[in-house]
Amino acid sequence: MDFRGAHIISVNQFERDDVEKVFAVANDMEPYARRERITKALEGAILGNMFFEPSTRTRVSFGCAFNLLGGHVRETTDVETSSISKGESLYDTARVISGYSDVIVMRHPQAGSVSEFAKASRVPVINGGDGPNEHPSQALLDLYTIKKELKSKKREIDGMHIAMVGDLKHGRTVHSLSQLLLLYKNIQFTLISPTELKMPADIVGKLQESGHTVLETDDMEAGLGDNDTVYLTRIQEERFTSKLEADIYRGQFRLNQAIYTRNCQPNTVIMHPLPRDSREDANELDNDLNQHPNLAIFRQTDNGVLVRMALFALILDVADKVEDSASTVGWYTESRFE
Numbered sequence: 526m527d528f529r530g531a532h533i534i535s536v537n538q539f540e541r542d543d544v545e546k547v548f549a550v551a552n553d554m555e556p557y558a559r560r561e562r563i564t565k566a567l568e569g570a571i572l573g574n575m576f577f578e579p580s581t582r583t584r585v586s587f588g589c590a591f592n593l594l595g596g597h598v599r600e601t602t603d604v605e606t607s608s609i610s611k612g613e614s615l616y617d618t619a620r621v622i623s624g625y626s627d628v629i630v631m632r633h634p635q636a637g638s639v640s641e642f643a644k645a646s647r648v649p650v651i652n653g654g655d656g657p658n659e660h661p662s663q664a665l666l667d668l669y670t671i672k673k674e675l676k677s678k679k680r681e682i683d684g685m686h687i688a689m690v691g692d693l694k695h696g697r698t699v700h701s702l703s704q705l706l707l708l709y710k711n712i713q714f715t716l717i718s719p720t721e722l723k724m725p726a727d728i729v730g731k732l733q734e735s736g737h738t739v740l741e742t743d744d745m746e747a748g749l750g751d752n753d754t755v756y757l758t759r760i761q762e763e764r765f766t767s768k769l770e771a772d773i774y775r776g777q778f779r780l781n782q783a784i785y786t787r788n789c790q791p792n793t794v795i796m797h798p799l800p801r802d803s804r805e806d807a808n809e810l811d812n813d814l815n816q817h818p819n820l821a822i823f824r825q826t827d828n829g830v831l832v833r834m835a836l837f838a839l840i841l842d843v844a845d846k847v848e849d850s851a852s853t854v855g856w857y858t859e860s861r862f863e
């Protein structure tokens with residue numbers, strides 16, 4: 526694909542080479558994200574960071590990624606304080622904000638909204654999550670993390686076994702990650718969820734048609750056994766008609782040290798897009814795993830900055846220019862990256 530000026534709306538836009546391209550540029554971003562070097566590649570550029578749904582990681586890491594490339598960030602974080610609450614259409618908002626920005630990241634509760642917004646935008650738009658539908662940058666950072674974690678264990682994405690656990694019906698991260706994995710070969714998916722919260726049938730169908738193996742179960746301990754990676758997700762309570770309905774499923778699938786040791790192969794990588802629900806009645810990924818070497822959740826969040834820098838650099842066509850204006854950082858930096 527031609528990244529220059531492209532909207533990033535769905536993982537279905539990518540070929541395998543495109544994913545590899547993003548990963549290669551992400552690798553080059555490491556010295557900048559690690560605060561060893563600074564660059565002015567995007568000096569003067571403006572990111573419109575528009576989040577009409579709660580977000581911490583995605584919003585802040587997109588903002589940091591843009592800042593680390595030398596650009597400025599303008600943020601809108603609330604439907605109530607934006608003109609959308611006065612009845613403005615996505616079309617009008619897109620026409621306006623794209624006049625103020627060089628690229629836009631948008632998160633919105635409705636499936637398809639970011640695509641509609643992008644059609645009206647005069648600048649490239651990246652989907653930061655459109656309701657339960659997709660979250661393509663998360664899938665890229667998840668896959669980037671999987672690749673790195675498996676490489677350290679001398680394994681590859683092709684042929685891997687992955688378990689996805691939790692609310693697979695509403696979870697846009699698992700919708701995007703599983704469809705991105707369509708580009709790879711011979712993967713075994715174990716989809717662990719309550720029956721009512723299964724992965725949508727059309728996605729399961731696509732995985733099977735592409736020659737992958739799909740096992741579906743509501744028995745977590747039985748499903749954990751034979752995997753390279755276990756990817757846990759939160760019950761997406763904001764997608765249910767009431768919190769009471771979501772409460773039925775809360776806490777059904779938990780991973781802790783004892784369950785991991787009892788069921789998982791010793792090298793199984795533990796992932797979660799975060800936020801993990803750490804309330805006592807949920808506790809879906811227990812703190813007793815925090816020091817576990819295979820817990821990759823904070824490597825995922827660190828990798829998110831690299832992958833998002835890569836997307837900006839490719840879309841705004843500065844991937845080859847980042848070095849030109851680079852220098853070493855002038856302030857005290859503590860080494861904090863693994």
Ligand code: NCD
Nearest residue numbers: 582583697698759798799800
């Ligand atoms: C996810 C999201 O918003 O879809 N979070 C994220 O972006 N890292 C997952 C979630 O909210 O459960």
